[in-house]
Amino acid sequence: MTERMHDENLRSGEPDAALLQAVRKLPEAEPPAGFRAAVLRRLQPKRLPWWRRAWLWARTPRPLAVTPLRLAGAALAAGLLILAALPLLPRPQVPGGETPAHGLQSVTFVLPDPDGRMRSAAVIGTFNRWNPKGFEMHFSPEQRAWLLQTSLAAGSHEYVFLLDGKQLQPDPGAALTKDDGFGNSNSVLLLGNGHEQKL
């Protein structure tokens, strides 16, 4: 250790205070000029699935100017839309049955909890942007398991279970897992066409 640092250490009484201070002050080089622009030039806009674009559009606030003429036009358009959509409205669901929305598939997530140790469980993944809201599971005393039935688009989805609002756990029953880039695993769900998936 240098003599000056040694003196400072003696003064501070902290064995590594001067060393840590020096580490904090270590010099850094500036990135080359135009670095940001060079990265941005190579980016392609994210192509989101239509349902996510629609969801984002619906959630984005926008100003709305209303005039009597526009209001009448909008009411007429809405009426026509409702008439046209009547035959397409989803049929009522019957207990034990499932009528997935058009283009979506019914999926049941199952997380066994034989000892009833967890207080809550939810599914988070790429399909809900890792947000548990609306994807909470319910405990089935008969099956001694947490269940969530939902509908997802066909394709590949990564997900994990969120236990008690804080602990992440991959699906023990998943056939596929994928490294998330820093040591943890996500479960992978592949949805093709056709039947309901039991997980």
Place this chain on the structure above:
Amino acid sequence: MRSADDNAVIRDVLAGDPEAFGLLVERYQRPIYNLMLRATGAAHTAADLAQDTFLRAYENLERFRPGARFFSWLYAIGMNRARDWLRAAGLRRETGLESLDGADFPSNPGDQQERLAERLDLERVHRAVTRLPLEQREALLLRYREDFSLPEVAEALGISLSAAKMRVHRALETVRRALEVDGDD
């Protein structure tokens, strides 16, 4: 709070606005570029690898968990890129990093003698830190320069918490020993 800002930016990027990603590049280009510069010792290679790091982050942004710290996740991607490069390059850097010419030293007020002594200390510490193995060096810098918590260091390096503690401890020990030898010269 920076990580909350990052999460808002990421939402915009995922909504189809690649320009928003520029904010994240601007925030973190300096530490990522310097990570690569320390790993490779060559400015042009470091710039290429840093660019690759941001591009990989962009491509995998859907897999980033909102609420997590973006910088840790980005650093983990950068570390993997640096490891790949070192493996391919046979663990050899293109040039040494002994010289501090052109480096951006902090300039503190004080008399000339004081500044000279401080620079001398910094050069010795810089030399010792530069000679550390990649994993120890980055653990030390993340912990004490970037002010990462130990769990965040563990996440960024893809290792367990106890391994992160051990790496920081060993890095400090190694630097301390190197400074003692250096000081005896």
